[in-house]
Amino acid sequence: MQAITDYKDSTDLSTSGFVYFQILSVFGLIQQSLRTFSGIYVISGLDKQQLLNYIHQNIYDPQKCRIDVIASCFNISPTYFGAYFKRNFGVSYRNYFHQYRWSLIEKRLKSGKLNNKQIAVEFCFSDESHFSNYCQKIKKQRALDQ
Known part of the structure; x- marks a missing residue:
């Protein structure tokens, strides 16, 4: 990023091959980071309180409390749901x-x-x-x- 800002003062950026390749490199790093951290993003999106609220609201309807249904509602895999629940609540779902x-x-x-x-x-x-x-x-x- 520093190279791009230093370079902008000396030439026209719109036709610069140097800036083009620097920007491609930055986008490549961002894309690689997104792939690496995408699992963590999904995990952090799963709110424990929302999960408990869902279970408590639907406890009267066992069909809505099936692992595959809950996992689908929270956009996670059923396998991950079981591990997440056990890790965060200390008991199996x-x-x-x-x-x-x-x-x-x-x-x-x-x-x-x-x-x-x-x-x-x-x-x-x-x-x-x-x-x-x-x-x-x-x-x-x-x-x-x-």
């Missing part, structure tokens, strides 16, 4: 999803305001039986963990 979902279900069960069928519908279980099986599975898992 699957475990986080099930823990958060269970905490919401547990609150509804304890409140007593909704019956099992209503909770099953709210969380998009296919039926009340599927919901009951899910609850039993989670309770067994928790008992084993303790």
Whole structure:
């Protein structure tokens, strides 16, 4: 860049081969840098809070919380999503999803305001039986963990 600014005082820049090749070199460096850092740019564009907000807003619809759907929404690969989530939140996405979902279900069960069928519908279980099986599975898992 300094060479270009020094050279501009001595000749006509519009016809200078020297300036042309200097500018091509600068553009080449920029292009190479963009290729090198493009992955980092995408990573920095993924906001952790936005990701959690998306999951919390869509927790009631498991189809919207699938890894491939979330990755597509945030313009990242599904493989990268899993690694990113584990690195930034200290738990796998699957475990986080099930823990958060269970905490919401547990609150509804304890409140007593909704019956099992209503909770099953709210969380998009296919039926009340599927919901009951899910609850039993989670309770067994928790008992084993303790």
